[in-house]
Amino acid sequence: MSGASIEDVYLPPSLASYLDKKAVLQLRDDRKLIGVLRSFDQFANVVMEGAYERIIVGDHYCDLQLGLYVVRGENVVLTGELDLEREELPQHMTRVSEAEITRAQKAEREVVQRSIRKRLEFLDFDKLRVASSYTCSHAQSHPQFCSFSPIVL
């Protein structure tokens, strides 16, 4: 009968509701960590227990056991609560060994590098080596601005 109920109070977004639950942590370097969220703070620094990295390449995936992980907030893109009722991955995806996924990952990276190099073919790489200190954080979307040093390996 009294006025405001607890639901009417506006609460800022907090990771508190995900505590002690299985969560997926997307990092800025495109890694995905899965584990039980044990702690966090205002910077989105988080502690994950029983963490593992899920590497996905095409239709294959592999889980690499990591253990207890503390992640600095600046590297966090997103923390998602995993709905245990739902499938974690689409049915058609298959689990492979660590060696296999590492190989697939390497192959995928080479394809990307080759396409970057192709787009830069009109440039004289030898002369541009001096520009190798110039880097860009959007190397994927703007390969033309990305560092030259890793390309001219």
Place this chain on the structure above:
Amino acid sequence: MLFFSYFKDLVGREVTVELKNDLAIRGTLHSVDQYLNIKLENTRVVDQDKYPHMLSVRNCFIRGSVVRYVQLPPEGVDIELLHDATRREARGG
């Protein structure tokens, strides 16, 4: 604080948050804070095939610093109100 207040008014609406890594997530805006961290509910990833690990994520917390765009429902934008608020903010009150 203008955009913080503005986003607070949009709580409960359906928005699409596009991140700097090109991941776009659609969901109901649950809450927002001073850093423009965003919590979404009933989320779905726009390009699900490209991000299979997000399949079973229904609720998520997005760090404000990684957001590139927030796409709002057209009815959630009151230009007049925003103009006034902007002028007030520019005056410092």
